[in-house]
Structure formats: C-alpha cells, structure tokens
Amino acid sequence: MDLTPGMLDRMTPEQERLFESQLEQDDGAEMRRVLRAGVPVYYTRDDTLPGCVIKEYPDGRTELVDFSTGDERLVSPLAE
Template sequence: MNEMTRLAPADASDLWPVIEKGLARDGEFAVRDHLAAGFPVYYSESDTPAGLVVKEYPDGRRELVRHNRNADEVIRSL
C-alpha cells in the first residue's frame, strides 16, 4: 500500500507533503522520461522571478517564459 492509499478522508486536504515527497523521489525520472519523449518541461528555480517559469527543451535549450493557456511568452533565452 502506498502513501496515497493510506490517507484517511480527513487528511485529503493535506496532500501537498505526499505530492512533494513523490516528486522528490520520482520527479527527476519523470523529467528525463518526458524530455526523452521529445517534450519540453517547465519548472522554477530559487531565482526564477515570480509569475515566470523555466521551459527546457529536449535539446537542452532553456527559456524564461510566462505560461498561459494560449501560448508561452518568451521573456529571454537562458
């Protein structure tokens, strides 16, 4: 049984610690897998300005972007 199935309904509002733990454990694998499949990934770093994210492409290029539903607004290449 994993942590998600052990959560009682009363604990359902506090899933972030479980999600963060899973990302710490499996996040790097998921990122590598996504890039290998030819898709970009989005993330932030400690110095990423508020409202912006880093977009990394499978070829290693990185851009600082503002992400919205219509398209990414490229702020600058990194």
C-alpha cells in the same frame, strides 16, 4: 498525473496534495523520460523570477516563460 501549466490553477485540493507529494519524491527521472520522448518540460529554481517558469527543450535549450495571461509568453532565452 500528467499536468500542463494551465491546469495548476484548476486543481482540486486533493489533486494539489497528490501533486505536492509527487514533487517531494521526485528524483528527476520523469523529467528525463519526458525530455527523451522529445517533449519540453517546465520547472522553477530558487533564482527563477516570480511568475515565470523555465522551459527546457530536449536539445538542452532553456527559456524563461510566463503564463500570467493564460498563454505561454517568452520572457527571454537563458544562457546555457
């Protein structure tokens, strides 16, 4: 299932269950494939601020971003 952050609040319960199942089985291979294709990825960690996600670029740069307004907003660059 290809998702963008804006789609998360419009998922049906069935799509949410499928997405959660895929997350539980994730080994990072899909993220690496997407990065190799030149596309940024979004994820969270235990220390990610509430309401924010980490955006990682193919070149390794990372940023903390927020989607609370519906649009992506840079909160801050992250140290590598």
